[in-house]
Amino acid sequence: MSDKYSEAVGTFPKLDRIIWLIFFVVAALPIIFPIGLPLDVTEVTRDYYATIEDIPEGGFVIYSFDSGMGAFAEMGPADIGTITHLTKVIKKNDVKVMFVTTAGPEGQIALNVILTQYVDMSGIVYGEDYINLGLIPGYESTLAALAEDLHKIAPTDVEGTSLVDIPWTADVRGAEDYDIFIFSTATSPDPYPRQWAQYDKPILAVAQAATASWIRPYHEAGMITAYLPGQRGGAEYEVMLGAPGLGCSYMDAQSLTHVYAILLILVVNVQWYLKRKEEEK
């Protein structure tokens, strides 16, 4: 650690430390004592739900899982909700799901955590209902290749089984055979519609709240069908699924910390205004 950094951290004004302390108290209290603030489900979340619900019988889903454990607190609830919903349509409509990671190794770790710890996978069989292609580095180039020729970019799944030997992937060639694209990204959402929107298939996105404004133009233009932004999106989806979980438990804390942030902004602005008035005198 550089000396400059040590100096900067070491000389934090005491007020900053108090602000942080209050922040943690404000965020922790509703987690210990849940308030259960009401949560409205937005239209875009309903569209997201309806799109998964409408996957045709025997439909094929490609899910590019490119978020990671670093963003798990933010995107985990939405990813868990999406995969939980997919397990339901797998059982109901014999839908097939193919997971893949293109952006970095973290995606596979987060995906495995979700599949083993957070989603009820009973009755869902690997190889029959879903497969995982593992990490295929290349990000945007890989996304393009997955849509153009699946077997060329991914001849085998993560376990080394040839896709030709899996009955439901043997004849799948590319985007024309996929019924829906889903992606989960903790970074830029741009590459996904850039490579997939041309195929006129539904595209669903799980993204950080910070990138919601990034995704919105694609959604407005009809390229991304629907999206779940951050914890809020995840919490709304849990309400849609009728199973409040991680996301809903976070929302009380989110709401209170936002009120706290607004109060801080107000206090600082009033303080600044008074100081300026005083200087003018």
Place this chain on the structure above:
Amino acid sequence: MIDELIYAAATLMVWSALYRDNPLFKISQNLIIGLYLGMTITAGLDVLYTKAWIPIFVGGKFFSLLTIGIVLGILMLTRLVKGVGWVARYPIAVLTAIGGSVAVTGAMGTQILGQLQMPPLTSLDNVLMVVGVFTSITYFLFSVRSQNPIFRLSTQIGKIFLMVSLGCMLGLEFMTNVSLPIGSLPHLVLGPGAYVTTVAIIILAAAIVYDSRK
């Protein structure tokens, strides 16, 4: 239980930097870098084995595009050898060309032509969107020095739209950054992690007392 305790301890070690620099923070910093490096190397080797070694040496695809990719990958390592480092420019050039062409091809339809469609002015949302786009663009027309009152009004309105949109983006950024500590809090205040938090609070209190007496 053990993983919950480790999770709580690691999180608090990182957050301890909010009070001041300390050895626990340094340990956590090095731990994160080490773990991430280990994970990346493992994943990289796994990809090399499953996507390259098996198809080439087990599948017998010696003369395929995959082999060219592997050769280009090896050439990238020439940067480490003094005198032949220039060879690495070739794989970098190939990578840049492929990445650029893939991105630009997709961008034309989605990010340029797809965004140029004029929405029907049937709702307030769409009217605001059109007005916002045009007035914001006029704000950035630095080459036009116009005293035209309509143009000046447009730039002023554009400035307001830009400020509102920047405010929204900042708000969303805040929401994202706040959600990260919130996601960790259940592990710190509920279950076994609460014991670690209690110990951390005691250490923090002791540090405050110690520092105040210095």
